[in-house]
Amino acid sequence: MTAALSADIVPRLARGVRLQEDRVRGGWNLLAPERVLKANPVAVEVLKLCDGQRRFGDIVDDLTARFSVDRARVEADSAALLNDLAAKRMVEL
Amino acid sequence: MNAPAPLALLAELTHRCPLACPYCSNPLDLDRREDELDTQTWLRVFDEAARMGVLHLHLSGGEPAARRDLADLVRGAAGSGLYTNLITSGIGLTEARLEELASAGLDHVQLSLQDVVAEEADRIAGYAGAHGKKIQFAAAVRATGLPLTVNTVIHRSNISRIGQLVEMAMELGARRVEIAHAQYYGWGLKNRAALMPDRADALAAGRDIEILRAETSGRLVIDYVPPDYFAATPKPCTNGWGRQSLNVTPRGRVLPCHAAESIPGLDFWNVRDRSLSEIWEESPAFNAFRGTDWMAEPCQSCEHRERDFGGCRCQALALTGDARNTDPVCRYSPLHHLVSAASAAPHDESLVPRR
Ligand code: SF4
Ligand code: SF4
Numbered sequence: 001m002t003a004a005l006s007a008d009i010v011p012r013l014a015r016g017v018r019l020q021e022d023r024v025r026g027g028w029n030l031l032a033p034e035r036v037l038k039a040n041p042v043a044v045e046v047l048k049l050c051d052g053q054r055r056f057g058d059i060v061d062d063l064t065a066r067f068s069v070d071r072a073r074v075e076a077d078s079a080a081l082l083n084d085l086a087a088k089r090m091v092e093l
Numbered sequence: 094m095n096a097p098a099p100l101a102l103l104a105e106l107t108h109r110c111p112l113a114c115p116y117c118s119n120p121l122d123l124d125r126r127e128d129e130l131d132t133q134t135w136l137r138v139f140d141e142a143a144r145m146g147v148l149h150l151h152l153s154g155g156e157p158a159a160r161r162d163l164a165d166l167v168r169g170a171a172g173s174g175l176y177t178n179l180i181t182s183g184i185g186l187t188e189a190r191l192e193e194l195a196s197a198g199l200d201h202v203q204l205s206l207q208d209v210v211a212e213e214a215d216r217i218a219g220y221a222g223a224h225g226k227k228i229q230f231a232a233a234v235r236a237t238g239l240p241l242t243v244n245t246v247i248h249r250s251n252i253s254r255i256g257q258l259v260e261m262a263m264e265l266g267a268r269r270v271e272i273a274h275a276q277y278y279g280w281g282l283k284n285r286a287a288l289m290p291d292r293a294d295a296l297a298a299g300r301d302i303e304i305l306r307a308e309t310s311g312r313l314v315i316d317y318v319p320p321d322y323f324a325a326t327p328k329p330c331t332n333g334w335g336r337q338s339l340n341v342t343p344r345g346r347v348l349p350c351h352a353a354e355s356i357p358g359l360d361f362w363n364v365r366d367r368s369l370s371e372i373w374e375e376s377p378a379f380n381a382f383r384g385t386d387w388m389a390e391p392c393q394s395c396e397h398r399e400r401d402f403g404g405c406r407c408q409a410l411a412l413t414g415d416a417r418n419t420d421p422v423c424r425y426s427p428l429h430h431l432v433s434a435a436s437a438a439p440h441d442e443s444l445v446p447r448r
Pocket of ligand 1: 114117156205
């Protein structure tokens, strides 16, 4: 169980963390100091929207509309992902 | 032999360094300035690395700031799409140069601290005032907004201060700290009798790290390299020879790990003569210990062979005289007593500084 996130927070990738397409192996990686995390397709969509401008609520709205999935589910999954990355100091909330 | 795509490149831009740490990972025989690769060759190597699948580029040395073209190297590497990490002693980089590196696209800075106690740190670095300069440098990194890792090599005389080190790293604004026990190759091996901690202290350090991780969770990432002389099985050296990473020395030789040149009979190819991918895939040095076919017993039939890859080739060489042997750190090695003996050998205070 991870904590819910307020709709008003503005998540962003921490400085020194990059979401980058892997031209050799395919897929996307989250690059941080001495870390490579393979980002799954859902994580990629969430993280692409974490631009330091959008609020968490807007991000969830956007994903819900684009993928026509259950909003509560999107919200819970995105919050779990962002909380996990924040604990690794890769995302700032 | 099929070579997987490498993940990381360590570029030893130069062996020049103002410091003289007695555990330095540079070879005993340092490359000279006039033999160093030029800017264009390094940029070509970085671009080839990115195309091969390398993600992280570690700009190291020696002290990489001794290279006047450092900002150009960072800009080129960033342009090739590499994640650039500067591994520095913090000596010789002004704030203005740091700003220049940040705008050239540097992603991350890793600063070495020798200790928390200034006099001790300066004694180990062989440089009066080094510690004070490093503290100032950390503040300058913070001012640029670049993420900072503090790394410290642990040995007999600072092993009791790991907690203070972690505290200091947080005060300096580090997001990550790397606490690594000294490795005994080259300079470290020369100084082993002075650097080697007592067994009880080495084991206590590991438990302290667990506590510190819990205390700083969510605020600090702590990476720990345990002291392998006191481990039951060896570390997966470089995660397997020629499997994930490669080193390029100041004069362009490409190595599977930084101590590999100590192994006699290996032919290391040079980026001046060939492309990086050709060296990675075809060079006899990279293929010598790739995979598991080269292994002898007890590794060949051991269930851990894909986990630790038989340990470290350089350590096997340094301690048993044959790089093909099982790393004697392993308790299954018939020569394990060599490690037990070394780790219990009488302590000796004298240090040979790296020169
Ligand atoms: S370990 Fe010390 S001497 Fe060696 S390159 Fe690093 S700072 Fe310089
Ligand atoms: S015998 Fe070889 S493969 Fe098995 S644990 Fe020891 S070093 Fe690793």
